[in-house]
Amino acid sequence: MSADKHLQSWQERFELAEAMQPLLGKLYRNQGVEVVVYGRPLLSASTIEIIKAHRLVRRHVGDKLRLRESFPFLEALSKLDVKHCKVDIGKLAVKYWRNHQDIDEIEAYMAHELKEVIHHTGDTAPRDVVLYGFGRIGRLLARLLIERSGKSNRLRLRAIVLRGGRKGDLEKRASLLRRDSVHGPFNGSVEVDTDNNALIANGTYIQVIYADGPSEVDYTKYGIERALVVDNTGIWKDEAGLGQHLACPGVEKALLTAPAKGDIKNIVFGVNEDDILPNDLIVSAASCTTNAITPVLKAIHDEFGIENGHVETIHSYTNDQNLIDNYHSADRRGRSAPLNMVITETGAAKAVAKALPALKGRLTGNAIRVPTPNVSLAILSLNLNREVSKDSVNDYIRHVSLHSGLQNQIDYTESTEIVSSDLVGSRYAGVFDSQATIAEDKRVTLYVWYDNEFGYSCQVVGVMQKMLGLQYPSLPLGDD
Known part of the structure; x- marks a missing residue:
C-alpha cells in the first residue's frame, strides 16, 4: 500500500x-x-x-x-x-x-x-444516589455517574456528604474532581455554586452537605427521597454503623465500598449479585482485590475445579500508608510507602468465599504494597482437580472474557509488553495476562492485573444498579 x-x-x-x-x-x-x-x-x-x-x-x-x-x-x-x-x-x-x-x-x-x-417498557424512574465521603473511590464514582447524565439516566447523583466545611473547602473539592494525578482531567466542566453549597458538573446539580455523622443529615430537605447512600469512608463496616444511614430521612438503602463485617452480604458484581434481594437494605461491594480475583477463580473452578491455592497481591500503596516513616498502628505500614515494598495482610482470599462459597477454606492470601500509585497485580497459585496446559487455560479464559456472564468483569490480554501503567482506567474487575500463565500437571499460576481504583468503582456501579433494580441487559446473548 x-x-x-x-x-x-x-x-x-x-x-x-x-x-x-x-x-x-x-x-x-x-x-x-x-x-x-x-x-x-x-x-x-x-x-x-x-x-x-x-x-x-x-x-x-x-x-x-x-x-x-x-x-x-x-x-x-x-x-x-x-x-x-x-x-x-x-x-x-x-x-x-x-x-x-x-x-x-x-x-x-x-x-x-x-x-x-425493542419497545421494552419498564421502570424508568430515576433513583437518587448520595456519596457519603469524597476520597479516591468517591470521586471516581462521581465521574462514572456524571458521565451517564442525560434524560434517560436512572442513577442520579444528588448529593455528597463531607466532614469539615471550612472556608475554601468547596473550591478544593471541585478542584480534586477536575484534576486527578492518576486518572487525568475530568471529562467536562465543574462549576462551584458557593451560595447554595453545590457543584454543577456537566449539568448535574450536586448538593454538598457538611456533617460530622450520618445522624445529622435530613436528605428530604434537599428533595432527596428513597436514596441509596454509598459509604466510601470506610469508617463503619458493620450493620450497627452503616445502619445510621438508614435512620436518616430520605434514605432507603446503603452500600459500603469495602469489605463488611458480620452478616452483611459481600457482593462481587458478575459473580453473586443475584444474592441481593429487594429487602436487603445494607450491602457491601467487597474489596478491589476480591472483585479482581473472584471472577477468574469462579471461571477456573467451574471448568477445572480448584483443590486449593494461594493468592499473592502486589498492591499499589494507598492513602492508609505514610508518605514518610511515621507511627502507624499496623505492622510495617508506618514505613514510607513511596520508598518501600511492604509485606502486609489481605483478607481477599478469605473474602472470596463470601461471594463463592465453593472455595471456602481452600485459599490463603497475603499482600505486598509497592511504590506505585495505582493498578495492582494478583498472582493466583492453584492446584486443580485435573491436568491442564497453558494453552487450554488461556483459551478457556479468553472465551469466558468474550462470551460468558463474566465478560464485563474479565478482560484478556496477549501482549508481551503490558505493564501496570497501561491499565490505568481499565473498566474491568481484572485483566488476565495470558502470556504470564504457567501450567504444569494439575498446577497453574495465573496473573491478573486490576485498576484497584477505577475498575473497582465500575464494579460498585454495577452493585448500585442491582440494589435499585436498574440493571441493563447486555446483547447479543451467547457466542458470536
Missing part, C-alpha cells in the same frame, strides 16, 4: 469515528443505550479510542473489524426503539459479516437480534 493509500485509509477511519460520536451520544442520552465493541465502551470515547476499540477486535477473532463494517450497525441501532441496554455492535457486526454480504439486510438483522429490548 502506498503512503497516500495509508493516509486515505486513516482519513476514512477518522471520519467514520467522528460520525459515530453524535449517534453514540444520542443513543445514551435519549434512550439509555450504551454501545460497546467487544466490551470496549464507546460512550464519551474520542475518535482515536473508537478506532483503537475496532483494532482490538483482531485480537479476539483473528480478523479486522473495519469502521465501515460496523457503522451501518450503529445507524440501524439508532433507528430502533430500544431502551436501557448495552449493545455490542462489534460482536453483532462480526457475526453478520461471517454469514451475509448484503448490507440491505442489516436493519432486519438488528431488529431480530435486539427483539428482547
Whole structure:
C-alpha cells in the first residue's frame, strides 16, 4: 500500500469515528443505550479510542473489524426503539459479516437480534444516589455517574456528604474532581455554586452537605427521597454503623465500598449479585482485590475445579500508608510507602468465599504494597482437580472474557509488553495476562492485573444498579 493509500485509509477511519460520536451520544442520552465493541465502551470515547476499540477486535477473532463494517450497525441501532441496554455492535457486526454480504439486510438483522429490548417498557424512574465521603473511590464514582447524565439516566447523583466545611473547602473539592494525578482531567466542566453549597458538573446539580455523622443529615430537605447512600469512608463496616444511614430521612438503602463485617452480604458484581434481594437494605461491594480475583477463580473452578491455592497481591500503596516513616498502628505500614515494598495482610482470599462459597477454606492470601500509585497485580497459585496446559487455560479464559456472564468483569490480554501503567482506567474487575500463565500437571499460576481504583468503582456501579433494580441487559446473548 502506498503512503497516500495509508493516509486515505486513516482519513476514512477518522471520519467514520467522528460520525459515530453524535449517534453514540444520542443513543445514551435519549434512550439509555450504551454501545460497546467487544466490551470496549464507546460512550464519551474520542475518535482515536473508537478506532483503537475496532483494532482490538483482531485480537479476539483473528480478523479486522473495519469502521465501515460496523457503522451501518450503529445507524440501524439508532433507528430502533430500544431502551436501557448495552449493545455490542462489534460482536453483532462480526457475526453478520461471517454469514451475509448484503448490507440491505442489516436493519432486519438488528431488529431480530435486539427483539428482547425493542419497545421494552419498564421502570424508568430515576433513583437518587448520595456519596457519603469524597476520597479516591468517591470521586471516581462521581465521574462514572456524571458521565451517564442525560434524560434517560436512572442513577442520579444528588448529593455528597463531607466532614469539615471550612472556608475554601468547596473550591478544593471541585478542584480534586477536575484534576486527578492518576486518572487525568475530568471529562467536562465543574462549576462551584458557593451560595447554595453545590457543584454543577456537566449539568448535574450536586448538593454538598457538611456533617460530622450520618445522624445529622435530613436528605428530604434537599428533595432527596428513597436514596441509596454509598459509604466510601470506610469508617463503619458493620450493620450497627452503616445502619445510621438508614435512620436518616430520605434514605432507603446503603452500600459500603469495602469489605463488611458480620452478616452483611459481600457482593462481587458478575459473580453473586443475584444474592441481593429487594429487602436487603445494607450491602457491601467487597474489596478491589476480591472483585479482581473472584471472577477468574469462579471461571477456573467451574471448568477445572480448584483443590486449593494461594493468592499473592502486589498492591499499589494507598492513602492508609505514610508518605514518610511515621507511627502507624499496623505492622510495617508506618514505613514510607513511596520508598518501600511492604509485606502486609489481605483478607481477599478469605473474602472470596463470601461471594463463592465453593472455595471456602481452600485459599490463603497475603499482600505486598509497592511504590506505585495505582493498578495492582494478583498472582493466583492453584492446584486443580485435573491436568491442564497453558494453552487450554488461556483459551478457556479468553472465551469466558468474550462470551460468558463474566465478560464485563474479565478482560484478556496477549501482549508481551503490558505493564501496570497501561491499565490505568481499565473498566474491568481484572485483566488476565495470558502470556504470564504457567501450567504444569494439575498446577497453574495465573496473573491478573486490576485498576484497584477505577475498575473497582465500575464494579460498585454495577452493585448500585442491582440494589435499585436498574440493571441493563447486555446483547447479543451467547457466542458470536
